[in-house]
Amino acid sequence: MRNISPPLTFGTKLGNLRYPRILLVFLLLLVLSAIWIYPFLWMVSASLKAPLEIFSGGLGLIPEMAKWENYERAWIDADFSRYLLNTVIVAVSATLLVLFHCSLTGYVLGRYSFAGKKVFIGVLIGTLFVPAGYTIIPVLELANRLHMLNSLWGMIIVLGGGGHTAAILLFTGYFNQLPKELEEAAILDGATFWQIYARIMLPLAKPALATVTIMTFLSTWNSFFVPLVFTFSRPELRTLSVGMQAFVGQHETDWPGMAAGATISLIPVMLVFLLLQRYYIEGIAGAVKS
Amino acid sequence: MNVATTTQVNTRARNRQRPLAQRLWRDRWIYLFLTPTTVLYVLFTLWPMIASYWYSMLDWNGFSRERSFVGFDNYQEVMSDPLFWRAFRNSFWYMGGVVPLRVGLALIVAIILTNPRLPFSSFFRTMLFLPVVTTTAIVGVLMTFVFDPASGPVNTVLLNLGIVDRTVDFLGQSRNAMFTAITIDVWKWFGLTLIYWLAALQTVPNDVKEAAQVDGASEWHVFWHITLPMLKPFAIIITLITALGALHSFDLLYTLTGGGPALTTEVVEVYIYRWAFTASVPRLGYASAAAVFFGLATLVLALVQLVGLRYAQRMRSGNA
Numbered sequence: 001m002r003n004i005s006p007p008l009t010f011g012t013k014l015g016n017l018r019y020p021r022i023l024l025v026f027l028l029l030l031v032l033s034a035i036w037i038y039p040f041l042w043m044v045s046a047s048l049k050a051p052l053e054i055f056s057g058g059l060g061l062i063p064e065m066a067k068w069e070n071y072e073r074a075w076i077d078a079d080f081s082r083y084l085l086n087t088v089i090v091a092v093s094a095t096l097l098v099l100f101h102c103s104l105t106g107y108v109l110g111r112y113s114f115a116g117k118k119v120f121i122g123v124l125i126g127t128l129f130v131p132a133g134y135t136i137i138p139v140l141e142l143a144n145r146l147h148m149l150n151s152l153w154g155m156i157i158v159l160g161g162g163g164h165t166a167a168i169l170l171f172t173g174y175f176n177q178l179p180k181e182l183e184e185a186a187i188l189d190g191a192t193f194w195q196i197y198a199r200i201m202l203p204l205a206k207p208a209l210a211t212v213t214i215m216t217f218l219s220t221w222n223s224f225f226v227p228l229v230f231t232f233s234r235p236e237l238r239t240l241s242v243g244m245q246a247f248v249g250q251h252e253t254d255w256p257g258m259a260a261g262a263t264i265s266l267i268p269v270m271l272v273f274l275l276l277q278r279y280y281i282e283g284i285a286g287a288v289k290s
Numbered sequence: 291m292n293v294a295t296t297t298q299v300n301t302r303a304r305n306r307q308r309p310l311a312q313r314l315w316r317d318r319w320i321y322l323f324l325t326p327t328t329v330l331y332v333l334f335t336l337w338p339m340i341a342s343y344w345y346s347m348l349d350w351n352g353f354s355r356e357r358s359f360v361g362f363d364n365y366q367e368v369m370s371d372p373l374f375w376r377a378f379r380n381s382f383w384y385m386g387g388v389v390p391l392r393v394g395l396a397l398i399v400a401i402i403l404t405n406p407r408l409p410f411s412s413f414f415r416t417m418l419f420l421p422v423v424t425t426t427a428i429v430g431v432l433m434t435f436v437f438d439p440a441s442g443p444v445n446t447v448l449l450n451l452g453i454v455d456r457t458v459d460f461l462g463q464s465r466n467a468m469f470t471a472i473t474i475d476v477w478k479w480f481g482l483t484l485i486y487w488l489a490a491l492q493t494v495p496n497d498v499k500e501a502a503q504v505d506g507a508s509e510w511h512v513f514w515h516i517t518l519p520m521l522k523p524f525a526i527i528i529t530l531i532t533a534l535g536a537l538h539s540f541d542l543l544y545t546l547t548g549g550g551p552a553l554t555t556e557v558v559e560v561y562i563y564r565w566a567f568t569a570s571v572p573r574l575g576y577a578s579a580a581a582v583f584f585g586l587a588t589l590v591l592a593l594v595q596l597v598g599l600r601y602a603q604r605m606r607s608g609n610a
Contacts, residue, residue, distance in 0.1 A: 013409035025402055026409065032399075033417035036477065039429075039436050040420070042443050046435075055441045059450065101326035108323045115313055120324065127335060129592075131585025133342025134562060134578045137352075139334060141341075162334035168327065193319035224427035224541045229567065241427035245545060248431050255435060265428045273423040277416065280423070284482065285489035 040266065047071065047259035054255050067256065074260040078251070082236060083243035084264060090155055090239055091221040097160030098167055098216045099209060106171020106208075107197055111183070124165050135162075136229060143230070150234040155227055159220050167212045170286070174208035175201060211283040214276045221269050240265040346578035351571055364579035374580060376553060377561035378587075380468070384543075384557055385536040387472035392483045393529050395476075397521075400487035401513070415488070419481030426478065430545025433474050437461055464554040467547055471555050475542060483532055490524035491517070526599040530592060537588055558584045 017023045045061040046054050047070055053063060074080045108114070109121065139158055140149065148154025178201065186196045202209075227239040238246065240261075247261055273280060314321070346364055350357040368374050399418070403411045421429065437444050437460040445457040460470040494517050502512050540559040543549065549556030549564070556564075558580065566577035 013407065016407045016409060019407075022405075022407055025405075029399075029402070029408075029410075029414045033414055036417050036480075037420060038443075039432065039477075040424075042436065043432055059443065059446055101330060104323040105327040108320045112317070112320050114317045114320045115310060120328075123336070124331070127339060129589070130339060131582065131589045132339050133346060133585055134566065134574075134581035135335075135338035135342050137345055137566060137574050137578060138338035138341035142333060142337070157330070158334055161330035162338075163331075197323075218423055222423075222425040222427075224425070224545075232567075241425050241541075244428050244431050248434075258431070258435060262428050262432050266424050269423050269425065270420060273420070274416070277419075281419070281485055284485050 040270075043259050043262050043266070045259075047256055047263045049256055051254070051256055070256040070260040071264070073254070073257045074247075074264060078243075078247045078257060078261060079236075079238075080240070080243060080247075080261050080264050083238050083240045086152060086237060087221060087239040087241075087265075089152055090159065090227070091217050093153075093156040094160035094220040095213055095216045097156065098164050099212060101160075102164050102167040102212065103171050103202065103205065103209070104197075105168050107175050107201060109168070110172040110175030111178075111201075124168065127163075128165055136225065140229060149230065150237065152237055155230045155237075155239075158226055158230070159223055160216075164216070167216065170212060170283070171205065171208055174205055178204055207279070210276070210279040211286075214272065214280045215283045217272065218269055218280070342578050343582060345575055346582045348575040348578075350573075350575045352566075352574045353572075357575075360575070364576045365583060367576060368580045368583055373553065373556075374558075374561060377556050377558045378584070380555060381537055381557040381559075381584075383468065384472060384475070384539065384555075385533055387468070388475050388479075388536040389529060389533050391472070391476045392480055392532050393525070396480055396483035397487050397525075400484055400491055401517075403484075403488065404491050415481075415484070418484055421478045422481040424478075426541035427545045429474075429478060430542045433546055434461060437470055437474075461547055462551055464551050467551055467555045471543060471546055474546065475536065475539060478542065479532075479535065482535075483528060486524070486528045486531070490521055490528070493524075494520050522602045523599055526595055526602060530595045530599075533595070534588060534592065 017026060041061055045063060048066045048068070049063040049070075050067055109117065139162070143149040143154050143158065146154075148157060182200055182204075183196055186200050191199070222241065223239075224241040227242045228245075231237045231239075231242055235246065244258075244261055244265060248258055251257055308316075347359060347361055348357045349360045349363070402408065403415055405411070436442050439445065439457050439459040439462060442460075444460065445454075448454045449457065458466065460466050498516055499512050502516055503509075507515075537557075538559065539557060540563065543555055543557055544560055544563065547555045549560040562577045562580050562584070565573050565580065
């Protein structure tokens with residue numbers, strides 16, 4: 001996988017703006033980017049304004065005076081503190097679960113041949129192409145029987161357990177291309193199967209681990225449907241995405257509170273993305289190339 | 291998988307002579323490693339898939355233990371429900387709006403961003419990608435405020451610029467709601483399609499383009515006759531991924547409009563959800579039947595596209 005971002009060479013490229021065509025394209029992209037992030041700027045700005053200031057329709061993004069009490073309202077009265085905690089617990093645990101089981105599977109699929117391997121891969125990939133029906137109903141029923149409905153760990157197992165074929169295949173491909181000599185040397189040193197995996201192979205798979213971590217973390221943080229149906233009767237287990245819905249349903253006119261809640265929900269994922277975007281974008285781009 | 295090194299070929303040859311039980315015992319660590327995924331996969335992917343087909347033939351409200359087998363009755367009822375067909379049309383209408391905009395516009399922007407002379411191209415890429423990583427369900431709620439008919443910023447801007455002289459009810463009016471939803475979808479997922487195109491454009495080797503330019507081909511000529519033909523198989527895959535994504539837009543449409551106004555934005559996923567979870571008497575079997583039917587319809591769509599891909603690939607290898 002190559003990094004698809006062009007190298008950053010500031011000084012030399014800025015000089016190209018003297019060509020009118022490049023300058024025009026550059027300005028158009030600047031406008032487009034501004035439109036693209038405007039909703040988020042508006043959100044942050046509204047979260048610090050007084051209601052009247054928003055309704056009066058001023059377009060200025062800087063509030064007259066930062067109203068931090070909007071955040072207090074969202075954080076305490078509307079329970080966003082709890083929603084945030086739930087979301088962090090669910091996203092982190094589900095990501096760990098995915099890393100655990102997908103790396104184990106990817107490791108043996110990528111490096112060993114064994115009886116039943118073809119069937120295993122066939123089922124894994126085959127189910128991607130079978131129309132799934134409404135699987136949430138059997139999942140809910142199963143969760144109910146296993147007494148995991150209305151619990152955070154039920155949500156975690158469902159989000160981390162089902163359908164992570166892409167992560168498995170990513171690990172498979174990565175482990176597959178590591179050199180064979182590493183293992184052979186370890187076997188001579190008397191390392192066990194588990195030791196070869198945990199001490200030698202897994203540490204070498206850091207790029208794959210990073211990609212799967214960020215992709216799974218963001219997708220579980222952003223998940224809505226599973227947390228929604230898992231928390232019908234337990235509001236205190238809501239995640240941010242579900243809590244936001246409930247908040248707006250109850251406080252339709254509290255725009256600053258809504259904006260504060262949305263800011264609390266979205267800023268963490270945006271930061272994670274901005275810090276680790278290389279791994280994330282490579283993970284996505286890899287899906288198309290293969 | 292190309293792990294066929296010599297050692298592996300040897301072990302494989304030896305494997306065939308050993309009895310299966312012995313091989314299974316020797317590879318016990320391998321099977322142990324596969325166990326977590328297998329258990330989770332069977333419980334949360336394989337079984338629910340099979341069960342959803344079974345449930346689609348039941349009359350079942352989800353509360354009572356009572357379930358009666360009704361065969362294909364649910365399917366028949368789905369097919370004769372005009373509201374289902376309305377949702378079906380809405381789903382494809384939404385997809386039909388989203389796909390060309392995202393695939394077409396993202397290609398144009400991707401080509402612009404790959405111009406090596408453009409400054410700050412990775413900054414632009416990051417900005418355009420940012421909405422993709424945000425929580426769709428939260429964005430849906432946020433957008434009901436951004437597009438608010440009275441004091442939403444979009445209306446304020448349009449009024450200030452004199453583009454409209456009265457505020458527009460973007461989401462509350464049947465005429466506008468679908469267009470607004472499509473616009474928001476394009477904004478939200480544009481960056482994803484852009485990244486796909488950027489990855490595809492990277493596979494076009496630079497030396498071919500440079501050779502053509504040395505031969506005196508214009509920039510436009512290079513693009514039209516070299517880059518574009520090479521992108522054809524990617525175009526089909528990207529269109530397919532985008533189309534399937536657009537058919538699964540529950541998070542956005544449920545939080546943005548909930549299917550309204552007057553069911554004008556009710557897509558199949560929202561329709562199914564309504565029958566399974568928010569109807570006064572839920573009908574889980576009926577909802578499952580609608581889902582299976584819709585799944586089959588999308589499969590047909592995917593197959594048509596994949597046949598197209600095969601065709602395009604054959605054309606390409608035929609030309610080479």
